Amino acid sequence: MNWGAVWAIARKDAMVALRTRAVVLPLIIVPLVLMVGVPVLVGLISGMATHIDAPSSDMTELTNALPPDFGEQYAGLTEVQAGYIYFILYLFAPMYLVLPLMASSVVAADSFAGEKERKTLEALVYTPTTDRELLLAKILGGWIPGSLVGLVGFIVYAIVADIMTLYVAGRIVLPNPLWLLLAFWVGPAAAALGLGVTVIASSRVNTFQEAYQIGSLIVLPIVLLVVGQAAGAFILSNWLVALMGLVLWIINAIIFAIATATFRRTALMARL
Template sequence: MDRHQLKVMINKEYRELVNDRGLMFSLLIIPIIFSIVLPILLFILGTRKEVSASIVGLNTFIEQFKMIKYPDYLTRGTVPFYVIFTYFFLPLFMLLPIIISTVLSSSSFIGEKEHKTLEGLLYTPINTKVLVLGKALGCAAPAVTISTVSVLVYILVVNTVGWRYFKHIILPNMTWLLVTILISPLLVLLSILLVIGSSQYLKNSKSAQGVSMIIVAPIFGMLISQATGVLILGVFETVILIIVLILLDIIVFCVVMKMFNFEKFILNN
């Protein structure tokens, strides 16, 4: 594989993203809300029942969490905050890289077809594998970067604003580290591979974004499970999820590389 060609493709994707200010703005809005606005808002409003009732499933989750062992430094008044910021927010930050990578990859692959620019790329002396991998990595790098920075900002906000309540640093714990370092990149790769694999059968980027629901649905399931107390995503559950995602990424990558057909991709308008 030609590393120079691969680097050129990744740089091309990066330049297109930076130059598209509208896309950049839309990608940064949700991370800002998740990592800054919501945590500060919850700290300001507190966990009164009228506040928590506005968040679907939060009251139920707080009640279920009472049965779980939690740190000794927590008091009756700080348990709800701890529950929200260490467990309830976790699936939201698992959704974030999926949303970002899906938007980027659908804009990259389907966007090339919509704007009739992919044919020009295919006439260049670039290997098909390099083209696919370059575009995939070009979409994955910003998605992982944005989601990781969002988690770091969230941790900083929660620990800083929450110090007056906890008198301890509550994040990151092992589960959050595993999600940030391993699960997020794996989810990003899986999301991009699914968009690449399905792009040859789809006509526009809106259809491609619908493919992400294959991944989003289980994450929503985790959010609902945590809210009802059916499943609490701890270290053991996170490790199992990592193993499953690794296997899925390998399987999907092999299938996509074997079945992807650029001629079909271009002709399916």
């Protein structure tokens, strides 16, 4: 394995992508909206409801669905306060996965398709690397930025969420084991899943937009997680999050194995 060439291509991909407006804008706007805007907006509404003693809805079903230790940790809170903490810790958790998934997909969409648009693909395919090394470089070029965006997003979210939960309920709730698992175990796996699918798509289409549109379909399972929690079908727990990460890593290994077996740079040249 020519790791020098692999890292050189991966580094070049990341740097080129981060100079592209179509890549940079989503990497700025989406984290700000998700990690800052949403918790602040919901927190302000919850805080106002708490301070004006607004009537709260019946949360018996929600309380019964929560992990047993939730009631013990947050005993004495009003229903509005407990509801906001539930939102911060559980309901919003699947939405966090959009961040590493989106970031890696955006960068990966620019890999082969971006090379075609910039007319640099021919030089790339003649680099002294094997097909496996070239594919690995393209994957690392998206996975590293995607994972970093996810980790930075987690740090920002934890700070913002703690400020808002202090305002609403007088408590600091993050980081906790569930969110640490999300940030350091499931997030990188989600980033790998997004870029694996998108890199394969990027090698088979001609434009960045086509590759990104195909890769964005990976967000659908996250939407199902959000809907499932909101409907009370399940509540994320530490073991469930750990299992979810394991499943994602297994899927990633399968995707990478298939991609390695089917990727041929000669096919790229044929589509130039």
